[in-house]
Amino acid sequence: MKHTWVIAVLSLTASLSFAKGPAPAASAPAKTPTAQQQLMSTCNSEATGKKGDERKAFMQQCLSDGKKQQQSRMKVCNAEATGKKGDERKAFMSECLKK
Template identity: 55%
Template sequence: MKMLRIPLLMVGLLLCSQGFAATAQQDKMTTCNADATAKALKGDERKAFMSNCLKAQPAANDAKALTPQQEKMKTCNATAATQALTGEARKTFMSDCLKKK
């Protein structure tokens, strides 16, 4: 029984420590809540503000930067869309576009 206590204690500590890490959504909720409190919003005004704040996209500095490959894919995809390419023509265009440097 004594041998079982230590592993159970370790598992319990691991599970508890994961609960303390804040997710991006929790961070956003904290920020929006602080902003609403600073503006002294109450009732429906607060609900509307919190809803809009939580739906808002992260600022540019918070967003992940795209890798060069993702940038190239985005550019090629936009070009293919403006040319209204579909099917095999789009597939060929995307292949050629992504191979270029």
């Protein structure tokens, strides 16, 4: 009797979960890539044709240069954002760093 109840509950649970089906992919909002992800994508596309140690060395150099550029951009944007606060500053910094 106990096994019958367990089987019935498991069957009901399984049938309900299959009835819902997978969530539609279109309902999930598209995420914008972070600066690091964009940098990685750019360096990766520039590294096409390189293999092994050559590719590894290129990627290290490219990512390093990109981080330096990002830090430099951050300093400039931060200086320009002086006097802005809250959401205004956040929106300004976001736009400034995208340039």
